[in-house]
Amino acid sequence: MFEVRIHSRGGQGGVTAARLLALAAVRDGKYATAFPFYGAERRGAPVVSFVRIDGSPIRISSQIRKPDLVIVLDPSVMDVVDVLQGIKPGGRVLVNAREPRDMGGHPACSVDLTGIALREKLEVAGSPILNTAVLGALAKMGIISMESAKSAIREMFSDPRNVSAAEAAYRELAA
Amino acid sequence: MLTVATGNKAVAAAVKEAAPAVVAAYPITPQTEIVEQIAEYVSSGELRSQYIPVESEHSAMAACIGASVTGARTFTATSSQGLQYMHEMVNWAAGARLPIVMANVNRALGPGWNIWAEHTDAIQERDSGWLQVYVGSVQEAFDAVLMAFAIAEDERVLLPVMVNLDGFLLSHTMQPFEVARAGDFIPPLHLPHAIDPAAPGGYGTLTGPEDYFKLRWDIERSMRDSAGVIRETQERFARTFGRKYGMAEEYRCEDAEVIVVAMGTLGREAEVAVDLLRGEGIRAGSMRVRWFRPFPRLDLSGRDVVVIDRDYSFGFGGVLAGSLAAAGGARPFSVIAGLGGQEVTYEDIAGFVRERRPGEEFWFGVNGDV
Numbered sequence: 001m002f003e004v005r006i007h008s009r010g011g012q013g014g015v016t017a018a019r020l021l022a023l024a025a026v027r028d029g030k031y032a033t034a035f036p037f038y039g040a041e042r043r044g045a046p047v048v049s050f051v052r053i054d055g056s057p058i059r060i061s062s063q064i065r066k067p068d069l070v071i072v073l074d075p076s077v078m079d080v081v082d083v084l085q086g087i088k089p090g091g092r093v094l095v096n097a098r099e100p101r102d103m104g105g106h107p108a109c110s111v112d113l114t115g116i117a118l119r120e121k122l123e124v125a126g127s128p129i130l131n132t133a134v135l136g137a138l139a140k141m142g143i144i145s146m147e148s149a150k151s152a153i154r155e156m157f158s159d160p161r162n163v164s165a166a167e168a169a170y171r172e173l174a175a
Numbered sequence: 176m177l178t179v180a181t182g183n184k185a186v187a188a189a190v191k192e193a194a195p196a197v198v199a200a201y202p203i204t205p206q207t208e209i210v211e212q213i214a215e216y217v218s219s220g221e222l223r224s225q226y227i228p229v230e231s232e233h234s235a236m237a238a239c240i241g242a243s244v245t246g247a248r249t250f251t252a253t254s255s256q257g258l259q260y261m262h263e264m265v266n267w268a269a270g271a272r273l274p275i276v277m278a279n280v281n282r283a284l285g286p287g288w289n290i291w292a293e294h295t296d297a298i299q300e301r302d303s304g305w306l307q308v309y310v311g312s313v314q315e316a317f318d319a320v321l322m323a324f325a326i327a328e329d330e331r332v333l334l335p336v337m338v339n340l341d342g343f344l345l346s347h348t349m350q351p352f353e354v355a356r357a358g359d360f361i362p363p364l365h366l367p368h369a370i371d372p373a374a375p376g377g378y379g380t381l382t383g384p385e386d387y388f389k390l391r392w393d394i395e396r397s398m399r400d401s402a403g404v405i406r407e408t409q410e411r412f413a414r415t416f417g418r419k420y421g422m423a424e425e426y427r428c429e430d431a432e433v434i435v436v437a438m439g440t441l442g443r444e445a446e447v448a449v450d451l452l453r454g455e456g457i458r459a460g461s462m463r464v465r466w467f468r469p470f471p472r473l474d475l476s477g478r479d480v481v482v483i484d485r486d487y488s489f490g491f492g493g494v495l496a497g498s499l500a501a502a503g504g505a506r507p508f509s510v511i512a513g514l515g516g517q518e519v520t521y522e523d524i525a526g527f528v529r530e531r532r533p534g535e536e537f538w539f540g541v542n543g544d545v
Contacts, residue, residue: 019349023179026351032179035348057312059447061344061440062520155178 002143003064004051007083008073008130011043017073017131018049020152024135025053027148033058046077053143067091069143073113073130075101094137096130100174111137111173120161120168129165132157136166140173177353182316182345185352186252186278186338187212189320191222192357195276196247199227199238204290205342206254206280213250232257236264236275243273246369248324251275254342255282255296262300268335269304269394272368274327275335278320281309281439281485282342283515291516292341294438294486298467298494304394306336306401307468311424311443313350316340318418319465321357325408328364332401334394341485343516344440355416402469422471424463427453431460433528434475436499437483438464441513441524445483448524459528470498480505481531483524485513492536508532512539 004021008014015036022032036049050064066086072078072095084093084104093103096113117128132153139146146166153162180188186209190198198217200210216222225242229235232253239249253261258279268275283293297307306326310316316338323336340346370376382390405422413419426446428434435445442463452459462473484493491497496509508531513519517540527537 019179022349022351026177026179031351033348033350034179035343058350059311059443060521061341061348061444062518065520 001058002053002069003067004053004069004071004143005064005067006049006051006071006073007077007081008047008049009077010045010047011127012073013129013131014047014049014073016156017071017134018051020131020135020156021051021138021144022053023155024138024144024148024152025051027151028145030055031057037063046081069094071134072096073134092141094134094141096134109137109141109173111169113137113169116165116168116172120165122159122161122165129162132162133165133169136169137173139166140170146170177351179349179351180313181208181347181349182313182340183208183280183347184212185313185317186320186340187216188354189317190250191216192321192355193248193250193276193324193361194222194357195224195250195324197225197227197239197242197249198251199229199235199242199249200251201229201232201235201253201257203232203254203257205282205346206252206257206278208346209252209278209280232261233264236261236268239275240264240268240271240273243268243275243366244271244370245372246364246366248328248364249273249275250277252278252280254280255284258296258300259284265300265305266303270390272333272394273335274324274333274364274366276320276323276327276338277335278316278338278340280342280346281339287515289515290342292344292440292485293514293516294339294484295514297337297339298486298488300337301468301494304334304398305468306332306334306398306405306466307339308336308466309339309438309464310345311440311463311465312352313345313348314352314418315420316345317352317354318412318416318420321355321360322408322412322420324361326401326404328361329404329408330365330367332397332404333366334397334401339439341439360412360415398469402471405466405469420465422466423473424465426461426463428460428462430458431478432458433479433481433531434460434462435481435483435524435528436462436464436473436475436495436507437485438467438495439485441483441485441519444519444521445524447521448528451521451525452528457528464495467495470502473499473503475499475503475505479531479533480507481510481527482507483510483512483519483527487511487514496536506534508534509536510539511536
């Protein structure tokens with residue numbers, strides 16, 4: 001079982017990112033579930049969503065306490081949330097940032113998802129859309145195949161710039 | 176094709192396949208996405224139903240009753256306070272022998288105001304004459320809605336069916352699922368006591384003690400017959416779509432010395448606890464109760480039983496535990512857990528089994544960890 005926790009802010013598309021990742025994993029022939037943590041969420045507040053990926057059907061509904069991978073879509077949440085809480089020893093981190101960041105000694109990758117989204121003009125109501133680009137980064141990290149990433153994006157979004165954003169993130173991911 | 180969607184979307188997709196003539200509904204968290212999606216299907220022409228946006232849940236069920244009595248296939252969905260508000264009409268639907276299908280997204284009752292999963296909302300309707308099924312996955316939610324129409328509308332049943340799915344844990348959790356094309360799986364509805372709008376009439380429903388008693392018995396007779404119809408329908412579903420369901424889902428029970436009984440997502444999580452316990456040398460098994468009405472016969476003889484109730488009847492106890500004790504004479508370790516969406520992990524469930532105390536009741540998180 002591979003468990004992922006996604007940190008973002010309400011309205012940034014963290015839930016959609018979780019769904020895209022689950023869909024891509026399913027297209028890879030695996031089982032996956034994606035779910036948000038529902039609290040008193042509101043636009044702009046720190047939120048988390050979860051993805052489980054496994055080779056057999058997933059029967060667990062409870063929240064993920066010990067993630068194998070933490071994705072930080074909005075680095076500003078790190079000022080208020082301990083994004084590394086419970087992460088497994090050796091667990092990996094993916095951060096939306098231009099420069100590599102020290103993530104408590106955990107193997108960390110960074111990619112400028114915001115810059116990519118702005119370059120591709122992927123914006124909704126003035127906010128950059130990060131959840132399609134992040135799939136390219138996850139493919140580069142070997143979590144899903146790039147083929148399935150693109151297929152998942154095409155199933156959910158008709159605008160081809162979403163696939164271009166994922167391809168850019170795949171190229172630009174810095175380990 | 177396999178897709179990834181929430182339990183709510185899966186319910187709506189199943190309703191599209193069943194193509195009810197009338198859908199009347201009122202939105203309520205965490206059910207809203209079901210009726211939103213159905214409204215979209217109707218608006219886009221993908222579903223040719225009369226969609227009646229009503230002003231309350233009481234009206235939603237009243238509208239379903241009015242439509243159903245003309246012999247029309249009907250559907251509604253609700254949750255928690257909404258189900259409470261339609262309570263009078265819930266009983267009417269069963270008494271009038273109308274095969275209405277309703278999805279209920281299980282949510283705690285207020286106050287305290289709480290939108291998360293609990294089964295007490297549906298459990299409080301257990302004596303209404305509705306059949307009740309509780310599902311454990313998104314695929315099962317889809318499959319249960321399709322089967323619910325076939326079971327409710329069978330002339331041996333003609334009782335309404337409530338499909339229950341856990342708030343957020345299923346309603347908002349995305350899982351892979353396959354949209355099965357209903358085809359002719361659900362035969363056309365023939366309601367023997369339908370009123371023809373072209374030749375309007377009505378029923379005088381005032382009924383004296385002798386006839387009322389017969390009508391009540393007739394509900395119970397159909398409820399008993401429904402167990403066979405459920406079995407037939409589930410077998411036909413398995414032959415048609417390849418997925419098998421029982422009254423309860425048994426997991427590693429053959430040689431089990433202790434069996435965990437639960438409903439909904441807790442029953443699925445319990446299977447993971449069983450695997451964990453087996454790894455420790457404890458011969459555990461799990462029975463996930465799907466059909467709560469009619470209540471199934473479970474073979475629990477000679478084993479310890481740990482029942483997890485995501486509900487409570489004040490002054491009595493966990494309703495599932497009490498039902499099992501009444502039906503089979505079991506002296507379960509009765510665990511009350513998950514109320515108001517309380518997080519219960521498979522590790523917690525394994526703990527209930529290891530520390531079981533047959534005959535006692537334990538409130539998880541109130542007594543502290545076992």
